[in-house]
Amino acid sequence: MLRQTTLRRATCSPTTAARLRTQAPHRTIFSRRDERMRRSSSRAVENIDIRRMTQQAQDWHRNRTIFLWSGAIAGVISAIYTAWKIKVVLDNPVKADSNLPSSDPLASPNAADRKVVIHDQDGREIVPTGNSTVPTFPHTLDLPAYTAPITPTEVPTSPVDPITTQQTITAPNGSTTEYTLVGLGLRTVTFLGLQVYVVGYYIATADIAALQNALTKKINPIATTLVPAEREELRAALLDPTEGERAWEELLAAGIPARSAFRVVPVRDTDFHHLRDGFVRAIQARAPPTPPGADNEAFGQAMRQFRGIFSRGSVPKRRELLLVRDETGRLSITYDAGNKKTEAAQPGGRQLIGVVEDERVSRALWLNYLAGKKVASEPARQNIVEGIMGYVERPVGTVAAQVVPVVNSRL
Known part of the structure; x- marks a missing residue:
């Protein structure tokens, strides 16, 4: 329808x-x-x-x-992983040839930790540090006997301000002593790991046997050398904060080693005041207690004298500062300003800038590098301990005539 x-x-x-x-x-x-x-x-x-x-x-x-956040997180993780891998590579350098005979020192289980002694263009033995600013340290140092005390040339105007007194330092005698490098490391500060200086520990070559004997007898009183298990026991004792500090305290108080030195070379421009503040804090933290009846004022006077030595100007990078401790515990401080026309300090340019007679000052300063819960440079402490392990694995008295093994600096 x-x-x-x-x-x-x-x-x-x-x-x-x-x-x-x-x-x-x-x-x-x-x-x-x-x-x-x-x-x-x-x-x-x-x-x-x-x-x-x-x-x-x-x-x-x-x-x-x-997607964008995932990419950002992946990038951060990749950067951290790459930095970690680079650090692992730097901390584990290429090992020496494994086909060396078993009698060769480099064929030992700790071969990767041995130092490599090379020669510069002048034929001097040097040790690579792994740091680009201070690439090498001398294997040995020839130092004079800094035994001359400081003599004031004028009377202080104030009894509490002896630092302003002008001082003259008698030049050391002509004889020299050979010091051998035990270990070295880099000092860093702040959580960012800001590099400050490379420090190396030297012992008078003739005094190595005394240290070798004391450490060997500490583990085995009847031994002249330590077997691997005993060396591990000694290593653990020296790295332990409490036991290591006690051991080095006893050795230094007994004058072992009799003569030693710390060589400090900044990796960036700094000044004496900055170095002084770090040293003073270390001494005050490690200063031994004053025995009953001792003169507390003598230690205070020694500290004022120590501060006065560092009342100077700037310290450019690659300049050498030497802290030398003799058989009496006297601390002598030298500085090599180098040739202003070149970047590196010239050998033989060391000038004695101060002497501190009180043995407690040098002992506390030495403990700041050698032992304790917190040291000035953990890589240096590890380095020194591994260098000492090379001493005690040989018969007492045979180290001075051989190339002293020291661990790679790992800076």
Whole structure:
């Protein structure tokens, strides 16, 4: 019926079409309702598409943020891992040839820790430090006997201010003593590991046997050399904060080794005041207790004298400062300003700048590097202990005639 009406509307005249619309108004109402429903359905579909697109955009931005953060975290982890691998490589240098005969010292289990002694252009024995600013240390030092005390040339204007007194230092005699490098290391400060100076510990070659004998007898009273198990026991004792400090305290108090020195070479420009502050804090922290009846004022006077020695100007990098302890415990301090026309200090340019007579000052300063819970340079302490292990694995008295083994500095 509807189909026939539709066909009739399509073929009839306009007047007939109007009459048909008047006769069937319900068909027009239904047609309008259907149109509105179609429009409403179209708008609903459009609303659903917008929500889906919004959700997709949000998901894309979230995934993008996650991806960027993942990349940043991966980059940080990669940088840390790379730095760690570089440190491992630097801390574990290439080992020597493993085909060496078993009798060769380099074929021992600690061969990787042995130092390598090379020669410079002048034929002098030097030891690589691993530091680019101070690349080498001399294997031996020839030092005069700094036995002349400081003589004041004028009376202090104030009894509490003797530092301003001008002083003259008698030049040491012409004889020299050979000192052999035991170990060295880098001193760093702050949690950032700011490098300050390279320090090396030297012992008079003729006095090595006394130290060797004392340490050997400490572990085995009847032995002249230590077997591997005994060397491990000695190493553990020297590295222990309490036992190591006690052992070195006894040795230094007994004058063993009789003559020794610390060679300090800054790796960056500094000044005497900065070095003095570090030394003074170390001495005050390690100073031995004053025995009953002892003169406390003497130690205070010695500390004021020590501070006065460092009342100077700047210390450029690569300049040498020597702290020398003799058989009486006297501390002599020398400084090599070097040739101003060159960067490196020239051998033989050392000048004695001060002497401190009180033995307690040098003993406390030595303990700051050798033992305790907190030392000035842990790499140097480790280095020195491993160097000593090379002494006690040989018969007493045979070290001075051989190349002294010292661990790689690992700076």
